Amino acid sequence: MRTAKRSLLPGMLTTILCAALLSGCVSRLLTSPPPTTYDLPGVESAPAVKGRTSSQVLVPEPFALQTLASQRIVVTRGPLVAYYPNAQYPDTLPRLVQSRIIQAFEKSKGVRAIGRPGEGLSIDYQLLTNIRTFAFDVTPAGRFAEIEIFAQVMNDRTGKVVEAKLFKASVPVAEDTAPAAVTGLNAALDQVLVEMVAWAVPRL
Structure with missing residues (x-):
């Protein structure tokens, strides 16, 4: 026992x-404490466009590699990819960028209708996007908010790509902090969205 x-x-x-x-x-x-949430408000004023199209446009969720397809804020230092601790976006980056693209086109009033899958559009074109870079980049030359988004206008009835273009923006950032990085990324995103709307509307 x-x-x-x-x-x-x-x-x-x-x-x-x-x-x-x-x-x-x-x-x-x-x-x-929960992570601090930082938003990307997108363009404040309507991007300038030439004319207006009667097309209805679908914007699927952008493609992004797994390192970018989350709520975390990416920081690159040479080959090293990291994230800001205790900081996040309000949604995954692809869904957030999708929302800001749609908002930019809506503010431009350059298209008849634009929206996400499942919103009942009679689709004429799709705007397909690929987020290739969306990061705060720390280099020996300085700190920069870097964005690259590849966009394609596809005719939904034929499945053929009408035209494609890579949009890039680089904005200097003074501090290595999450608030400063997000401010720079939002400024870079504004540049990309304004250029994307002006380029896409005449092709729709």
Whole structure:
């Protein structure tokens, strides 16, 4: 009987220790502040466009590699890809960029209708986009908000790409902080969206 009690003791101690450790981890998770959320408001004023098209345009969610397809804010330092701790976007980057593209076209009043899949559009064209770069880049020459988005206008009835273009923007950033990085990224996104709207509307 004594032998049985002795053999149970180490197991009981291990269970108690694991429970205590787990309790501490849960406590830290519950008391840790949530990440600070930084938005990308997009263009404030209507991008200038020539004319107006009667086409209805679908904007699917942009494609992005896994490093960009999250709510985290990407920081690149040479070949190293990292993220700002305790900072995030309000949604995954592809969905956020999709929303800002649609808003930019709506503000331009250059298209008859534009929206996401499932919104009941009678689609004439699709605007397909690929987020290739969307990061705060720290280099020996300085700090920059870097954005590259490849866009294609596709005729929805024929499935053929009408035209394609790579849009790029680089904005200097003074500080290596999440607020400064997001401010720079929003300024770079504004440039890209204004150019994209002006380029796309005459082709729709």
